[in-house]
Amino acid sequence: MKVGKITIIGAGNMGGAIVNGLLKSGYIEPSAITIADPRKNVLEGFQAKGVNTFQDNLEAAKTADLVILAVKPYHVEKVIDQIKPALTLDKIIVSIAAGVSLSDLAKLIGNESIIFRVMPNTAISLQESMTCISGNGQADAHLETVQTLFDQLGKTVVIQEELMAAATVLASCGTAFALRYVRAAMQGGVEMGFGAEMAQFITAQTVKGAVQLIMNTGHHPEREIDKVTTPRGITITGINEMEHKGFSSSVIQGLIASFNKIERG
Ligand SMILES: NC(=O)C1=CN([C@@H]2O[C@H](COP(=O)(O)OP(=O)(O)OC[C@H]3O[C@@H](n4cnc5c(N)ncnc54)[C@H](OP(=O)(O)O)[C@@H]3O)[C@@H](O)[C@H]2O)C=CC1
Ligand SMILES: O=C(O)[C@@H]1CCC=N1
Structure with missing residues (x-):
């Protein structure tokens, strides 16, 4: 199934690169993409491209079908706390934070949630990423959706989580x-x-x-x-x-x- 609305939390090197890759791909409309970051000035460039922008993470996450956590690993806990009310069980949560395991994420979000760990690289902005994907038990039914999404942005492989550090x-x-x-x-x-x-x-x-x-x-x-x-x-x-x-x-x-x-x- 094709993903509907995507929210990216964190408009830094990777969050910005993901948005730029998505825009380049044409896979989803700019209006179906939302990006959140505390810094207003970095959001302005995305707004000009027709992407929805928020400084408030919870507001940004509310409308999403799939939320990508693209903040530094040590900000993941705080961000999940902020957006938790929006993380309903039907939402796909994708973390790209290096070294943050599926079990770390499940402890913060909940064991019943659909959680993926995805490891792309900065060439995602040019649709040339190598992206490695793994998910928790609930993620299996949504693997095709997530892999198809990242297939638009380069090459993908699905791996066991134990290989995520090597990836x-x-x-x-x-x-x-x-x-x-x-x-x-x-x-x-x-x-x-x-x-x-x-x-x-x-x-x-x-x-x-x-x-x-x-x-x-x-x-x-x-x-x-x-x-x-x-x-x-x-x-x-x-x-x-x-x-x-x-x-x-x-x-x-x-x-x-x-x-x-x-x-x-
Ligand atoms: N860079 C890379 O090549 C890769 C990075 N990753 C992972 O991606 C994640 C992001 O890395 P990267 O993009 O390089 O990091 P950046 O620091 O460039 O981006 C993170 C962004 O999140 C913002 N931010 C900080 N706090 C919050 C908050 N509470 N809510 C929303 N946004 C916030 C930051 O703002 P501010 O700068 O003001 O703090 C910054 O704009 C990391 O977890 C990293 O491990 C994964 C693969 C490749
Ligand atoms: O250096 C880092 O920590 C991040 C994760 C992978 C690439 N950059």
């Missing part, structure tokens, strides 16, 4: 990790003679093409790497030097550090 690191933090590679390559490009703008253009298109090589074929990355690394050639010299300096190991250790941060707080 957060790979897919949500992953945007920043990938862009650090891009930045580092740009810095190298500038040292070799390109201006920053040209270095960014060349690096970004190269990364996009490399990603498409594995996405379009399903090939393992090493299969495509093998096609680039001429024996005694230039690429293997650079790759081996990166590995001597700990490239793969640094990436893995960074992922695990982020994972431990979610798991241990």
Whole structure:
């Protein structure tokens, strides 16, 4: 079933990106979208796009069929307290707060409620998110509705909740990790003679093409790497030097550090 009215609580990086992705998708009318945030100035831009805006979270949540909690993890409890009177059992509640479990949410909202934990990334604004979804027992009957909604905003997978911390690191933090590679390559490009703008253009298109090589074929990355690394050639010299300096190991250790941060707080 297609979702009716959506309310997003929190108009920050992610709340705003979700609204922009929804508007771009045309999946639902701007008038069926509501966003709430205490800051009036951030709401004005959304109002201009025909989206309903509120500084009062409870008012914003009242009319919704589906409420997305897009506030920082440490604001989730306070926000749920504010909107609880509007969280009737027929409403779908979606939290994107990192590290806030379904059982944490059920304690605050109620065991009978329909609750999803969803982990998107900032590319949701361009309908290019990787979004991981899990839900509680009541959520099963509404999974298609929620997955179809996020399918409009990129790619989705339904996962066991125990994998949600790993999903957060790979897919949500992953945007920043990938862009650090891009930045580092740009810095190298500038040292070799390109201006920053040209270095960014060349690096970004190269990364996009490399990603498409594995996405379009399903090939393992090493299969495509093998096609680039001429024996005694230039690429293997650079790759081996990166590995001597700990490239793969640094990436893995960074992922695990982020994972431990979610798991241990
Ligand atoms: N950023 C990312 O890439 C991702 C983030 N997430 C999760 O999404 C959530 C939001 O992150 P992000 O968008 O980056 O954070 P932001 O701080 O950018 O956005 C949160 C917004 O909520 C506002 N806010 C604060 N208190 C309230 C309140 N009581 N009621 C309504 N709005 C309030 C904030 O205002 P103010 O700034 O004034 O406090 C801010 O505008 C987090 O839980 C995070 O873990 C998940 C996936 C990816
Ligand atoms: O860094 C964070 O805590 C959030 C969650 C995932 C991406 N950004």
